[in-house]
Amino acid sequence: MRFDRTPDQEFFRETTVRFLEEQAPVATLRALRDDPVGAPPDYWRRGAELGWTSLLVGDEHGGGSISGDGLADLVLVAHEFGAHAAPGPLIAANVALHALAAAGADHAATIAAGVAGDALCVWAHGEPAPDDRLGTVTGTVTPDGDDVVVDGTKRPVEAGAEADAFVVTGVTDGGVTQVLVPADAPGVTVTPLTTVDLTRRAAAVTFAGVRLPRSAVVGPLGGAAAAVRRQEQLAAILCAAETTGAMQRSFDLTVEWAFDRYSFGRPLASYQALKHRFADMKVWLEASHAASDAAAAAWSAGAPDADARASAAKAYTGEFGAELAHDCVQMHGGIGVTFEHDLHLYLRRITWDRVVYGTPADHRQRLAALLIGEAA
Amino acid sequence: MSADDVHVVDPEPVDAFRTRARSFIRANLAAVGRRGRGDFSRHLPDDEELAAVARAREVQRLLWDHDLAGVCVPREYGGLGLTPAHQQALNEELAGYEFPRHLQTPTMSPCMAVLLDFGTHEQKLRHIPAILRGEEIWIQFLSEPSSGSDVAGALTSAVRDGDEWVLNGSKVWSTGAWWSDWALCLARTNWDVPKHRGLTVFMFPIHQPAIEIQRIEMLNGNREFCQEFMTDLRVPDTDRIGEVDQGWTVGIRWMFHERMAMAHNEPVMTWPADGAAGFSGPTVLVDVAREVGRLDDPVARDLIGRSYMTSLVGEPLQRRLAEGMAGGHLSDQAASIARLHGWEVTKAAMTVPFELAGAAGGAWSDTDDTLFGLGQGFLVRQAIAIAGGTVEMARNVISERVLGMPREAASDRDVAFRDVPRGPTGRP
Known part of the structure; x- marks a missing residue:
């Protein structure tokens, strides 16, 4: 999280923090463990009122940012989502809203409902193995007269069972197409999955001959590759920011523990073997902040290095987020692996964000391709 | 002008x-x-x-x-x-x-930076x-054969003689002393007080009869480092920097500047923006992988991608730390965070090309270009984790000074320096 937050951004962030502390304290998160939606009633709509869904959407669609840089504002929310292991499909919903808004005025009603939090539209992009590598899309969008037909499976789809609609990526004659698919369209099958996170829900969504009018296409038919790439960057950056928030909370809890816990008559914080590991964790933590914020700034600016910065942030936070979280567990000893302790709430979120929208290994492959100079 | x-x-x-x-x-400098x-x-x-x-x-x-x-x-x-x-x-x-x-390190920083902080107007x-x-061109007379990380344990002595000081002792790891002009030197002026309270800083020209310079050959054949022997070196009191016996006040800033310089985060230094991430940068990895025909190998690509990732994080991290320190969000000692990350960047830069090269990392010919000497770089890798303050000291600084954790026990605190326990190599 950047140091140079404006007073408006800080007010916005604090409002979100207060809301999360009231609506989703750790006791509530535990209670939501088996809840099918994974959030308190009316939670998402009230979050939308705070601005969680409007930041990447222009004024013309009822959106708006706090600072003029919508992603800079949204990463503050993502950070707090990580720091509070908060419920809600923040990433999948915002990427879908961005995709719709960036494509023009064709889907105004869906955008408006999404921004208001009255309906939920999420991005359905990743596919099951062996087609689960970042950037791989094998689902199809086939033109047929005035219609398009959508086929394929997306998995995992965040909030797939709660969503009212999906922005689905598919291929059309070698090009990439995105389509807005209502969840109740014939041929759509949603199978809820169990996730590593207490409150983040996911589903496998199958599209079998789903026929929609051509007006359902988001952006150009067969010409959405660049838009999808930008959405991949966006999802990676939001995961990185959320992971950084969860790392910060895990680290803070563990530093406090190291001062309070005594063994052999001295605090854990006095042992050099542990102090040096805290130093390493502090490096990973500050580097994660820096990498996430730099990636967000590059994305907002449309900078040429946005692709590399987004993948660096995702790969770095995915690798070192998990390292830090597990090290925090280790520093706690046995209590750290219990359900009773809060640490696992953040470890879960870090773990989830590590595997979706490209694993660290996927993003390292992308970075190598970028450095080699391939049009990956 | x-x-x-x-x-x-x-x-x-x-x-x-x-x-x-x-x-x-564009008009004057070579690309x-x-x-x-x-x-x-x-x-x-x-x-x-x-x-x-x-x-x-x-x-x-x-x-x-x-x-x-x-x-x-x-x-x-x-x-x-x-x-x-x-x-x-x-x-x-x-x-x-x-x-x-x-002329950047150590001349502009830490040497000139220390002069700016503590020098008299004259x-x-x-x-x-x-x-x-x-x-x-300046160098640091700081480390000694018996004190590396523990620089305040300096044994080089300075004894007052009228308006002059007489220095005796040995300094080591001064980069390029043989072609430099002036030295900034930490010396012991009082042996009857705890070690941090008996130090004083001096400056003097390097090339004079009382200073013998020997070059040190590193394990890869590099001979940039030197060791100096001072025998009855006379330094006028006007070339003392800071107060007598207050050298550690200077030393703390000196090492702060050194860390900032190591992290290329020092406003009195000039350093091209593309040189901040490391020496040859991640593109050399691609050259090596191409040379050995491993450009399409996913394992090679994973190594390349990870190295590129680590280096991409470096510059934003430095910027964040600089902002954090300037704005009071982070301790002044947070520069050690960049030092530790910088080591990760350099370690990858010196390990991954060697790793990619396979056996060519162990044997090369004079006609090799990209693959030339990769094994030497790997052999001398740890120098970067040692020079300018070891990574272990950086970890101490981060945990103790940034996170506020208890300091390590030490047997030299509140003891007159002459009574501090020393090993067989640490006797004056």
């Missing part, structure tokens, strides 16, 4: 400064290609090294002549009195061009403009 001749009251706008810097650089091959720590023959140093002095003089030297140095000492943003603009414009590399007037003109 020196900066003193420029009669500008309002600070020059950054954009105008940048434009001015750009036209100077440099991709720097070096795999073993960037390999040494040049002495004549080439001396020629490189001479060119560095020339370039520094050119910067001076065009009012681009000492961007953040006060005008009364020959600088421009401008801001870190101006220095950053110069660094960005220098990307891809030669620059006075040999001392600054005498040395800082000369440094900015490229006439004085």
Whole structure:
């Protein structure tokens, strides 16, 4: 999280923090463990009122940012989502809203409902193995007269069972197409999955001959590759920011523990073997902040290095987020692996964000391709 | 024309400064290609090294002549009195061009930075403009054979004799002492007080009969480091920096500047923006992988991608730490965070090319280009984790000074230095 937050951004962030502390304290998160939606009633709509869904959407669609840089504002929310292991499909919903808004005025009603939090539209992009590598899309969008037909499976789809609609990526004659698919369209099958996170829900969504009018296409038919790439960057950056928030909370809890816990008559914080590991964790933590914020700034600016910065942030936070979280567990000893302790709430979120929208290994492959100079 | 001749009251706008810097650089400085091959720590023959140093002095003089030297140095000492943003603009414009590399560390920082912090007005007037003109290259007489990380355990003694001090002892790890001009030296002036309270800082010319310089050959054949032996070296009291026995006050800032310099995060230093991530940068990885036909190997790509990832994080991390320290969000000691991350970047830069090269990392020929000497770079890798403060010391600083954890137990606290336990190699 950047140091140079404006007073408006800080007010916005604090409002979100207060809301999360009231609506989703750790006791509530535990209670939501088996809840099918994974959030308190009316939670998402009230979050939308705070601005969680409007930041990447222009004024013309009822959106708006706090600072003029919508992603800079949204990463503050993502950070707090990580720091509070908060419920809600923040990433999948915002990427879908961005995709719709960036494509023009064709889907105004869906955008408006999404921004208001009255309906939920999420991005359905990743596919099951062996087609689960970042950037791989094998689902199809086939033109047929005035219609398009959508086929394929997306998995995992965040909030797939709660969503009212999906922005689905598919291929059309070698090009990439995105389509807005209502969840109740014939041929759509949603199978809820169990996730590593207490409150983040996911589903496998199958599209079998789903026929929609051509007006359902988001952006150009067969010409959405660049838009999808930008959405991949966006999802990676939001995961990185959320992971950084969860790392910060895990680290803070563990530093406090190291001062309070005594063994052999001295605090854990006095042992050099542990102090040096805290130093390493502090490096990973500050580097994660820096990498996430730099990636967000590059994305907002449309900078040429946005692709590399987004993948660096995702790969770095995915690798070192998990390292830090597990090290925090280790520093706690046995209590750290219990359900009773809060640490696992953040470890879960870090773990989830590590595997979706490209694993660290996927993003390292992308970075190598970028450095080699391939049009990956 | 020196900066003193420029009669500008309002600070020059950054954009105008940048434009001015750009036209100077393009007209006067040589563009440099991709720097070096795999073993960037390999040494040049002495004549080439001396020629490189001479060119560095020339370039520094050119910067001076065009009012681009000492961007953040006060005008009364020959600088421009401008801001870190101006220095950053110069660094960005220098990307891809030669620059006075040999005058940055340790001359500009930590040596000149320490002079700025602690020197008298006369001392600054005498040395800082000369440094900015490229006439004085400085080195650090800091580490000793018996004290590396524990620099305050210095055994080099300074004994007062009228208006002079007489120094005896040995210093080590001074980079390029054989072609440098002046030294900044930490010496012991009082053995009857705890170690931090009996130190004093001096400065003196290096090339004089009382100083013998020996060059040290590193395991890869590099001979840039030196060891010096001082025998009854006489230093006038006017060349003392800071108060007598208060040398550790100077030393703390000295090491702060050293860490900032190591992290290329020092506003009195000039360093091309593209050189901040490391030496040859991640593109050398691609060259090596291509050379050995492993460009399509997913394992090779994973190594390349990870190394690129680590280096991409470096610059934003430095910027964050600088902002955090300037804004009071982070301790001044947070520069150690960049030092530790910088080691990760360099470790990857020196390990991954070797790893990619396979057996060619162990045996190469004089006609090899990309693969030449990769094994030497790997062998000497740990030098980067040691020089300028070990990574272990950085971890101590981060945990104790940034996170506030309890300090390590020490047997030399509150004990007269002469009574501190010493091993067989630590006796004066």
